[in-house]
Amino acid sequence: MGGCCSRTVGFSKTKERKVVILGLDGSGKTSILYWYKEGTKVQTMPTDRFNYEEIGFGNIVFLMWDVCATKTIRRLWHHYYTGADGIIFVIDSTDRQRIACETMECDDCVKEVLSLVVSNQESRQVPILFYATKQDKENCLSTAEIAKSLEIDKLCEGRQWYMQPCSSATGDGIQAGLDWLTTELQEKPA
Incomplete structure (x- = not known):
């Protein structure tokens, strides 16, 4: 196992942490997972x-579940939250249309999907790492614009969360996000 995020782990002090990677289709979930594993961009296909x-x-082994975002599978996401220590x-x-969705009736709206995730009983106390991907593209929204549009302060009230800008094309920002999540999960008892 090579890569920037793979390191030798001392078995006597190793903690396992289950992390679920969620988001809409085409957001870069699988690309981020394989940056973690390989330390470089990997050609991916839709999950x-x-x-x-x-x-x-x-000293952590992350058990990473990158879950498909089709509407059918989204109804099953709550099963993946069970026992999760963190959510990415x-x-x-760059997907302004699905971020800035004005109504909650749109079932392909980031805000609606995120609302379902954060309101689920199984995920209430779990820290959330948000990756704002494709920051290397022109006309992308900043993390502040995304947080404001999605009302993340309100949605995630009472829980730890962090938004990391990144690019799955270059790897910029991916390690910084994992560093934050690692710090959050170090404190949790094994």
Whole structure:
């Protein structure tokens, strides 16, 4: 296992942490997962159901579940939250239409999908790392614009969250996000 995020793990002090990677289709969930695993950009295909990888980082082994975002599978996401220690929610910062959705009736709206995730009982106390992907593209929204549009302060009130700008094409920002999540999950008892 090579890559920037794979490291030798001391088995006596290793903690396993289940992390679920969610977001709408095409946001970059799978690309981020394989940046963690390989340390470089990997050609990916749309996820059919889920991808699972174990990623060693520091004294934590992340059990990463990258879950498909089709409407059918989204109804099953709550099963993946069970026992999750952290959530990574990936947002395509160039997809202005689905971010700025004005009504909650749109079932392909980032805000609606995020509302379902954060309101679920199984995920209430779980920290959320938001990746604002495609920051290397022209006309992308900043993390501040995304947070304001999605009302993340209000949606995530009472829980730890962090929004990291990144690019799955270059890898910029991906490590910084994992560093934040690692710090959050270090404190949790094994």
